[in-house]
Amino acid sequence: MKVSREYPAAPPVRALREVSLRVERGEHLAIVGPSGSGKSTLLNVVGLLDRPTSGGYRLDGVETTTLRDGARTRLRGGRIGFVFQSFHLLPHRSVLENVMLAEIYGGRPRRGRRERALAALERVGLGHRTGFAPDRLSGGERQRAAIARALLGGPSLLLCDEPTGNLDSRNTEAVLDLFGELREQGLTIVVITHEQEVSERAGRRVRITDGVLVEEE
Amino acid sequence: MHVRDLAGEAVAGLLARPVRTALTTLGTVLGITTLVVTLGVAATAGNQIVGRFDELAATAVTVEVPESTTGAPVVTWDAVERLTRLRGVESAAAVADAVEGANVSVRSNALVDPARVTTHALTVLAATTGLPGAARGRMTLGRFYDEGHVRRGDRVAVIGEEAARMLGITRLDRAPAIFVGGHAYTVLGVLGDLRRERNLSAAVILPPTAGRRFGLREVTRVLVNTSLGATDLIARQAPAALSPGAGDLLQVIAPPSPARARDAARDDADALFLILGLVSLVVGALGIANVTLVTVMERVQEIGLRRALGAARRHVAAQFLLESTLIGLAGGVIGASLGVVAIVAVSAVQQWTPLLDVRLAIAAPLAGALVGLLAGLHPAWRAARMEPVDALR
Ligand SMILES: Nc1ncnc2c1ncn2[C@@H]1O[C@H](COP(=O)(O)OP(=O)(O)OP(=O)(O)O)[C@@H](O)[C@H]1O
Ligand SMILES: [Mg+2]
Numbered sequence: 001m002k003v004s005r006e007y008p009a010a011p012p013v014r015a016l017r018e019v020s021l022r023v024e025r026g027e028h029l030a031i032v033g034p035s036g037s038g039k040s041t042l043l044n045v046v047g048l049l050d051r052p053t054s055g056g057y058r059l060d061g062v063e064t065t066t067l068r069d070g071a072r073t074r075l076r077g078g079r080i081g082f083v084f085q086s087f088h089l090l091p092h093r094s095v096l097e098n099v100m101l102a103e104i105y106g107g108r109p110r111r112g113r114r115e116r117a118l119a120a121l122e123r124v125g126l127g128h129r130t131g132f133a134p135d136r137l138s139g140g141e142r143q144r145a146a147i148a149r150a151l152l153g154g155p156s157l158l159l160c161d162e163p164t165g166n167l168d169s170r171n172t173e174a175v176l177d178l179f180g181e182l183r184e185q186g187l188t189i190v191v192i193t194h195e196q197e198v199s200e201r202a203g204r205r206v207r208i209t210d211g212v213l214v215e216e217e
Numbered sequence: 218m219h220v221r222d223l224a225g226e227a228v229a230g231l232l233a234r235p236v237r238t239a240l241t242t243l244g245t246v247l248g249i250t251t252l253v254v255t256l257g258v259a260a261t262a263g264n265q266i267v268g269r270f271d272e273l274a275a276t277a278v279t280v281e282v283p284e285s286t287t288g289a290p291v292v293t294w295d296a297v298e299r300l301t302r303l304r305g306v307e308s309a310a311a312v313a314d315a316v317e318g319a320n321v322s323v324r325s326n327a328l329v330d331p332a333r334v335t336t337h338a339l340t341v342l343a344a345t346t347g348l349p350g351a352a353r354g355r356m357t358l359g360r361f362y363d364e365g366h367v368r369r370g371d372r373v374a375v376i377g378e379e380a381a382r383m384l385g386i387t388r389l390d391r392a393p394a395i396f397v398g399g400h401a402y403t404v405l406g407v408l409g410d411l412r413r414e415r416n417l418s419a420a421v422i423l424p425p426t427a428g429r430r431f432g433l434r435e436v437t438r439v440l441v442n443t444s445l446g447a448t449d450l451i452a453r454q455a456p457a458a459l460s461p462g463a464g465d466l467l468q469v470i471a472p473p474s475p476a477r478a479r480d481a482a483r484d485d486a487d488a489l490f491l492i493l494g495l496v497s498l499v500v501g502a503l504g505i506a507n508v509t510l511v512t513v514m515e516r517v518q519e520i521g522l523r524r525a526l527g528a529a530r531r532h533v534a535a536q537f538l539l540e541s542t543l544i545g546l547a548g549g550v551i552g553a554s555l556g557v558v559a560i561v562a563v564s565a566v567q568q569w570t571p572l573l574d575v576r577l578a579i580a581a582p583l584a585g586a587l588v589g590l591l592a593g594l595h596p597a598w599r600a601a602r603m604e605p606v607d608a609l610r
Contacts, residue, residue, distance in 0.1 A: 044609075049524070049525060049609065069530065076525065088522040092229070092233035104222040105526055153527070
C-alpha cells in the first residue's frame with residue numbers, strides 16, 4: 001500500500017504522508033511511534049474502516065480504495081479481526097454474547113457458534129468469566145475478551161491497537177504466546193504498541209513519526 | 218445475517234434500557250387505546266341503536282289523509298294501485314276508518330246461546346284488498362275479499378281474530394253471516410297475527426263499496442310497507458303517487474331511517490376522540506423517533522463496532538428500524554388490550570352487548586408497528602449513514 005490520509009481541519013492534519021507499506025501473509029508486524037503520530041489512522045486504513053485521502057491499498061491482491069462500501073464491508077467482516085485501543089465491548093451483554101457478536105454478520109451457521117465462542121474465550125484464558133458483564137471485568141480481562149472476539153470470525157488479518165496496554169507482564173507473555181501460535185497457523189498480525197517487549201517479539205518493526213513511516217531493524 | 222440474529226440484537230438493544238423502552242411506548246399506547254375505544258364504543262353503541270330499529274318499524278310508512286273540503290276525495294280508492302307500482306313498496310292498503318265506523322253493533326247468526334251476549338259494539342272500517350300484507354298479518358281462517366268482490370259490491374266481510382272470538386265464529390265451512398248495523402254480510406275470512414295496526418283484530422273489515430253504508434266513503438289512511446332502506450324514498454314519493462293534485466295535503470309518517478340512527482351514534486364527540494387518538498399517535502411517533510435518535514447517538518460506538526465486525530449499512534438500519542417497530546408494536550398491543558378492556562367496561566356499565574371487531578383488534582397492533590416503523594426511518598438512516606471510522610472514535 002502507498003497511502004496518504006489528511007483530516008480536514010484548519011490547517012489540514014496530515015496524519016499519514018505517503019506511507020508505503022507491504023505486509024506479507026503470515027507476517028507479524030509491529031507499528032511503533034509517539035502518540036498522535038498516525039498509528040491508529042494507519043490501522044483504520046488497513047482495516048478498511050477508513051479510506052485514504054489519496055493512494056491505493058491492495059488486500060490479497062484486491063484494490064480496495066475503489067470498492068463500494070458493501071464490498072469493503074464483506075472483506076472487512078470476512079478477513080479482518082480488530083482489537084481496538086478501547087476494546088468496544090457492549091455493556092449490558094455478557095462476555096460470551098460480546099464474543100458471539102463477531103459471527104452474526106457473516107454467513108457462518110448459528111449452530112456451534114456458542115461452542116466456538118467458548119473455545120475462543122478458553123484460548124485467551126477467560127473460560128471462567130463467560131457470563132460476566134464487561135464492566136465487571138478488569139482492564140486486562142476486557143482486552144482478552146476483545147481478542148477472543150477478534151479471533152472468532154476466523155480472520156486472516158488481525159489488527160491490534162495496543163493489545164497489551166493493560167496487561168501485566170505475565171498476561172502480556174500469554175497474549176504474545178498466543179500471537180506466536182496464530183502466526184504459525186498462517187495469520188497475519190499487525191500490532192500497534194508502545195512496549196519494547198511486544199515489538200521485539202514481532203518479526204518486523206516500523207516506526208511512524210508525524211505520519212512518516214520508516215522501517216526499523 | 219440470520220433473521221433470528223437480527224431479532225435477537227434488536228430485542229437485546231431494547232432490553233438494555235428497559236425503562237426508556239417502556240416510557241417510549243406510552244405515546245403509542247395512548248393513541249391506540251383512544252382509537253380502539255372510540256371506534257369500539259361507537260360500533261357498540263351504533264349496534265344498540267340499530268338493533269332497536271327492527272325491520273318492521275323501520276319499513277312502516279303511514280300516510281294520513283285529511284278530510285276533503287271540496288267534495289272530491291283527496292285520495293281515491295284506486296290510488297293505492299299506483300303506489301304499489303313504485304319500486305321499494307312491498308305492500309300497501311288504503312283504509313277508511315272514520316268515526317262513523319266506530320261502535321257499530323255487530324251480531325252473528327251463530328246459534329243463540331242464551332247465556333251469551335251476542336251483540337257487540339265493534340269498529341267497522343273499509344279497506345282495499347292489500348290489507349293483510351299492509352297490516353303484516355295473515356289470514357288465520359278463510360281468505361280476504363278480492364277485487365271481484367269489491368267491484369260487484371258483494372256483501373262480504375273479513376273480521377279480525379279478536380272480533381271472531383267475540384262473535385263465536387270458529388269455522389267458515391257453513392258460510393257464517395254477521396249482521397253489521399242490521400245488514401247481513403258473509404264472513405269470508407279471519408285476519409290475525411297482526412304485527413301492525415293491531416286494533417284491526419277487533420274490527421270488521423268491509424270492501425270499500427260496502428263501507429259506504431256506514432259513512433266510510435273516503436280514504437283516511439294509507440298503510441305502506443317498504444323494502445329495507447327505501448323508506449325515505451317512498452316517504453317522498455308517496456304523496457304524489459296517491460294524490461297527484463293535492464299531495465302536499467297528505468301527512469307522511471315515516472320512521473327515522475337506520476342510516477340516520479347510525480349517524481346519530483357517531484356524533485361530534487366521537488370525531489373529537491378520533492382526532493385526539495390520531496394526534497396521540499403522531500405524538501407517540503415523534504416520541505419514538507426522538508428516543509431512537511438519542512439511542513442512535515448514544516450507541517455510535519456500538520454501530521462502529523458492528524460495522525467493524527462486518528455489518529453492512531442495511532444491517533445497522535434494519536436493527537434500529539426493528540427496534541422502533543417493536544416499540545410501536547408493543548404500544549399497539551398494549552393499547553389494543555387496554556382499549557378492549559375499556560370497551561367491555563363501558564358496555565357493562567351501559568348494559569350493552571360489546572361489539573368487538575376482530576379486524577380492529579388485529580389492525581391496532583399493526584397500526585402501532587407502522588407508527589414505530591415510520592418513526593424509526595430517520596434514526597435508522599442516520600445510523601446507517603455513519604462511516605465506521607467516525608463511529609469508532
Ligand atoms: N478525525 C480527525 N480529525 C482531525 N484530526 C484527527 C482526526 N483523527 C485523528 N486526527 C489527528 O491525526 C493524528 C494521528 O492520530 P492517530 O489517532 O492516528 O494517532 P496515534 O498514533 O494512534 O496516537 P495514540 O498512540 O495516542 O493512539 C493526530 O494528530 C490526531 O490529532
Ligand atoms: Mg491510537
